[in-house]
């Protein structure tokens with residue numbers, strides 16, 4: 082479907098508003114609904130149609146994008162109007178767990194609703210701009226049918242029929258992001274004890290972290306093979322580096338809470354006799370046994 086078919090956006094928070102604006106600017110007749118109807122005012126002045134009820138909103142378009150706080154809010158909104166959604170496509174943009182996505186997909190299938198789940202790898206100002214990526218999984222035919230409209234929001238990546246996969250991948254990427262920011266904050270607290278501003282530290286931290294990302298595929302070879310044989314920087318070496326980091330943090334009056342879990346995982350691997358194996362072996366302390374390579 083390449084024409085400018087109608088689209089409905091439910092939820093006009095920071096993300097939903099930008100999503101509606103991008104669709105509107107691309108020429109899609111866009112109907113919007115938000116619990117607090119005031120939030121639709123700007124979009125209406127830009128040409129959107131404001132629906133007064135969720136039923137009226139979904140009735141206006143074959144494609145319904147939902148972007149509210151959480152899955153509980155989504156279910157609260159959609160469950161009472163299942164019959165009105167039958168035959169339409171719901172794309173759930175709201176962040177949730179893979180289990181919540183799969184359960185909602187099952188509910189949708191039971192009511193004749195085509196369901197696609199999404200993880201939005203973007204912040205509001207990024208929507209519709211380079212760098213914005215939207216992850217999708219679920220009903221592939223529905224995804225392909227509406228892909229031209231979805232592509233307006235960012236680069237679309239398809240993960241397959243399991244509705245939970247887009248969310249799983251989204252949360253995995255966010256885990257990497259949160260631990261990276263936490264690591265930056267720990268470093269900023271350390272250099273802050275010497276009067277260095279976080280702004281100064283951000284420059285060196287950015288250069289260092291960017292350089293380190295080059296090693297990710299190398300780390301992945303250990304994880305995928307389950308073979309942690311290495312002759313450089315093994316668990317013992319890294320445990321000793323973390324001993325120093327933790328001690329230096331304490332000496333400087335910085336609580337080691339953010340680096341302590343890595344220290345603890347390395348100590349565990351060492352105690353289990355893996356001192357001569359690669360750092361990446363700490364994943365064996367956290368991943369389910371069934372996912373270990375044979």
Ligand SMILES: NC(=O)c1ccc[n+]([C@@H]2O[C@H](COP(=O)([O-])OP(=O)(O)OC[C@H]3O[C@@H](n4cnc5c(N)ncnc54)[C@H](OP(=O)(O)O)[C@@H]3O)[C@@H](O)[C@H]2O)c1
Pocket residue numbers: 092093094095096097115116117118120148149150151153154157158174175176177201202203204205
């Ligand atoms: N912001 C980001 O950078 C970002 C990035 C990726 C993913 N996300 C995800 O995208 C979703 C929306 O985020 P956001 O930043 O747009 O959040 P937001 O600005 O806080 O907006 C939340 C939206 O949810 C609505 N809502 C909350 N509870 C509701 C309920 N019980 N019934 C109906 N509507 C309800 C709010 O309506 P009212 O206006 O009436 O309160 C509002 O439209 C979240 O799941 C978030 O995790 C956000």
